[in-house]
Amino acid sequence: MKRTPLYDEHVRAGARMVEFAGWAMPVQYTSIVQEHMRVRTAAGLFDVSHMGEVILRGPGAEGACRHLFTNDAGRLPPGRAQYSLIPNERGGIVDDVIVYRLAADRFLVCVNASNREKDVAWMREHLRGDCVLEDRSDEYALLAVQGPRAADVLSSLAPGIEKLGRFGCADVSVGGVSALAARTGYTGEDGFELFVPAGDAVRLWQSIERAGAPHGLGPAGLGARDTLRLEAALPLYGHELGDDTSPYEVGLGWVVKLDREDMVGYAPLRAARDGAVTRRLIGLEMLEGIAREGCAVLACGAPIGKVTSGSYCPFLEKAFALALIDRDVRDPELGVEIRGKVKPAHVTSLPFYVSGKRKPSGPER
DSSP: OEEOTTHHHHHHTTOEEEEETTEEEEEESSOHHHHHHHHHHSOEEEEOTTSEEEEEESTTHHHHHHHHOSSOGGGOOTTEEEEEEEEOTTSOEEEEEEEEEEETTEEEEEEOGGGHHHHHHHHHHHOOSSOEEEEOGGGEEEEEEESTTHHHHHHTTSTTGGGOOTTBEEEEEETTEEEEEESOOSSSSOEEEEEEEGGGHHHHHHHHHHHHGGGTOEEOOHHHHHHHHHHTTOOOBTTTBOTTOOTTTTTOGGGOOOOOTTSTTHHHHHHHHTTOOOEEEEEEEESSSOOOTTOEEEETTEEEEEEEEEEEETTTTEEEEEEEEETTOOOSEEEEEETTEEEEEEEEOSOSEETTEEOOOSOOO
16 A cells, blocks of 8 residues: 555554555544544644645646636636536546646646546546646645634644635745645635645644644544535545536536537536436435445335435534435435335435534425
8 A cells, every 4th residue: 555654643643544545544543523523623634645636737738727627727817726527528527626726827636546547547638738747646745724723723834824715725834844725625614735745744744733732633534534525515536426427417517617619528518507417416314324325215115316425424413415316306305225224314405514504404495
C-alpha cells in the first residue's frame, strides 16, 4: 500500500489504519462518532493526501477545461474554484472534481484517489488545444481543516485567511509553510483545504494540531469523513456517481452548463436534461434499522431501486440513506430490505443536514 507523508503521524496518534484506494489511511483515531461530532461542533483535521492533483496549463488551458468538464471554467476568475464533473461520451460521470483557477492560463484539478489513473488517462485522451497536462499528485500533500472553528484555528497561523470566500483559493503562508489554501471541503461544514509540498506536510500537520488544541480541534479519519458527507448528502463516486449515472439523475444538473456543443457528452447530457432519465436520487430517513449500500428499496412490496449510501448519522441521531429509485415513484413511505426484512422509511428532502442546523424530521413535503 502507498503511504501519505503523514503516515507516521497517524500511527503515533494511535489511528486504526486501513486500505483505501491502494493507500494506508486512518479510518479513526478515537471513535467515528466522537470525531464526527468534533467536526460539527469545533474542528477536525484530515489527511486527504491520497487525492490526486492535475495541472492544466498553457494558452489553451481554459478551452481544454471547457471541453473536459461539465461546469464552465471560463467563468472562473483567478483565485476561484468550482465543483464540476468529468463526463463521458454517454453523458455518464467519469469522476467529480474541483477545478481551481490559479492564473489565466493555469488550472489545478483535484480528483478522487480511486480514480486518479483513470482520470489522468481520460483527460490525456481527450485533451485538445495548446495545453499541457501534468499529474502532480505525488508532489502534493493535502490537509483539510473542517468545522465551525476552522477559520479561528487557521487565522492564528495565517492571518487574513478567514477573509477567503467560499470556493476562493490563494497562495498563503500557514505557520511558515507555503500552501495553496482553498475554502472548500467535503463535510458540510465551513473549512479549508491546504495543498502543500509533500515534504512540508508533517510540519504543517503538527502546527495545526498545536494551534487548534485550544479550539477543540483534533484529527479525524475516513470513517467520520464518510458519515459527515452522508449527513450533508454529498455524493461519492462509486456510490451515487458512476460511469452509467447521469448528473440529472442525482440532482447535479446545476453543475452542467450546456452552453458549448464541443463539451464531451453534450448530446446525451442535453437529452438527460430534457427528460431522458429513468431514475432519481432520494433521501430516506430510516424508521427502523440502518440501510447500507445495495439494499433494495420497495414500494408496495415491489423493488423500485437500491440504496447507494447509508449510515447512522451522529449529529442527527438517526439513520439516513441515499437511494436511486425509479423516477416516477412518488410514494412518501417506502420500505428497505435489510438482511431479509423490510424496514419502513420516510422519503425526506435533501440534504439531511445544513451547517449548524438540525432539520425537522418527517416525510418530504
